[in-house]
Amino acid sequence: MIDGHGDDLFHFASKIKINFSTNIPQSVDHSGLLTHLAKAGAIFKNYPEPEPRSVEQKLAMLHDVDAGNVIVTNGATEAIYLLAHAHKDGKSAIIVPTFREYQDACRVHNHSVQFITSLDEIEDTHSMVWLCNPNNPTGQVYEKERLLTVIDNHPATVFIVDQAYSAFSVKDVLSITDIMIRKNVVMLHSLTKQFVVPGLRIGYAVGPEEILNRLRSLRMPWSVNSIAIEAALYLLENSSSYVFDAALLHNQANRLSDEMRGLGIVVNDTDCNFLLARLPFGTSARLKSWLIQHYGILIRDASNFERLTARHFRVAAQTSQENITLIKALKEWISSFQ
């Protein structure tokens, strides 16, 4: 859904000083990538590869799988839409609250959709199950052995496990081996989060060749542009410059949680760098406007996630100083009610 998203920085760009609305740390040094792209010059003068096979081969090598087990897409979003298309008219279960695109892709491809809230509700009649791990917006990671058991107990159901945020997780997510030894699970991933390049639109899926071949037969050519391909090859080659300290970010998120709880805000436990919170009064929409106006801070109004309310919002831990500013601002907003 085009308007169902969070990172709406583009609406407020000039007013924003700190962006907590994204679930990605914002302090990252992109100078190497910028220099590389400047050197590459007018690469947009020629068509990109119809399918970004060069990036698929690189990822296959990094993950030690065959290139047939990797499909690189225009963000993980294109993979989501292709998966829904490949299983059109299917019966999908989506574990909510979660990323909005599973539901929209299912609608576009005529699935009947059942929203569920735990692994226990999955049935053999579900042709697909969609889940996000760590989950957006809650930051929670599924207990790995339990998730694998459920996957194995429903061999005719295709599980889409979106691990876009795995770089920020302090708990074990599914490994490539967990995926590759099974026939009914596709992992989604993205360069967006790990490399802080959401504007480039590079995602990928790893899974059984039979499923990915169906996606290839449905995809349009040239969906990933030249610059995204060039950047992806550079980033994968230079990934050592983009390592996040997940434990540190998790600690900072926990500190944010503690402070927020101290202000009477209800906060979910999180397993990564972002967290879902619920205001004791007021609405997230009003808090969001106030924070933009008074502090140049952008948060994610989470009220448009399935099953959440007008009081829910999401923030990702940023630098310590920025986190302190957020707490100060929240304190001021809350005390204005008293």
Added chain:
Amino acid sequence: MIDGHGDDLFHFASKIKINFSTNIPQSVDHSGLLTHLAKAGAIFKNYPEPEPRSVEQKLAMLHDVDAGNVIVTNGATEAIYLLAHAHKDGKSAIIVPTFREYQDACRVHNHSVQFITSLDEIEDTHSMVWLCNPNNPTGQVYEKERLLTVIDNHPATVFIVDQAYSAFSVKDVLSITDIMIRKNVVMLHSLTKQFVVPGLRIGYAVGPEEILNRLRSLRMPWSVNSIAIEAALYLLENSSSYVFDAALLHNQANRLSDEMRGLGIVVNDTDCNFLLARLPFGTSARLKSWLIQHYGILIRDASNFERLTARHFRVAAQTSQENITLIKALKEWISSFQ
């Protein structure tokens, strides 16, 4: 179809000195755009607009239509797939030989497809008609009044008129007014050809709001990346630096034709900068390999266009000097048979 295309420069990049395989002139100065993008810096650190509305608004202003009458897509290709999706299970007529994607988009969305070779074969039972104007690969432009009459004679049929190459046409193509006063025609366009940026993937459609709204309801978010949006806004603002002399290019294409005909090659009359040719013997595939090996010249083997043969190939006029080199090379190849 992922492998059904021409501009496969990426396969041979290091060997190619002159690229005749694309239908776009290659000599263009992109320094302004490169400087602009370098100044823009790490714009990929944030999500792009979910839909590229800033570019839609700019195009709407330039074309003097409402923003609701323009949809900006990941190349015209995304618009083609969305149109086929919006009319899924339909009955499509495609005037061939032509750009391969109409047929592939129709296949992916379960159309029954009839290949026709002229406007005379269109019937009221066709839910959609797809045509390219000027046509790729023939370079021919439909006689405008005749085309409009056919469109008006089939009011229940949606006509998709792809004018991606209109900047290179010496004949009148459909105008925005021709499109806007009708309810059954959608024009496709692209920045690819006019601005020589096929690697960026920016296309658009202009047409009735009711049809475009259906496309918007089916599209995925963020399909056009940040850099493509930034570049599109720059290019549209600076279009005066990217004006082609269509008459000059057409003259050069005609001169190429004359020379090729003198070598016994059959050449279609063209209304723009590229042309379709047929060898008197041998195959285009073999000619292509030979040209790469001996001259670093890339041509478009056109044998995979519907209704064409192993002897067909397509070239676009490049600089005079480059055109002379092509003729010299063709002469050498042909005389090697004698």
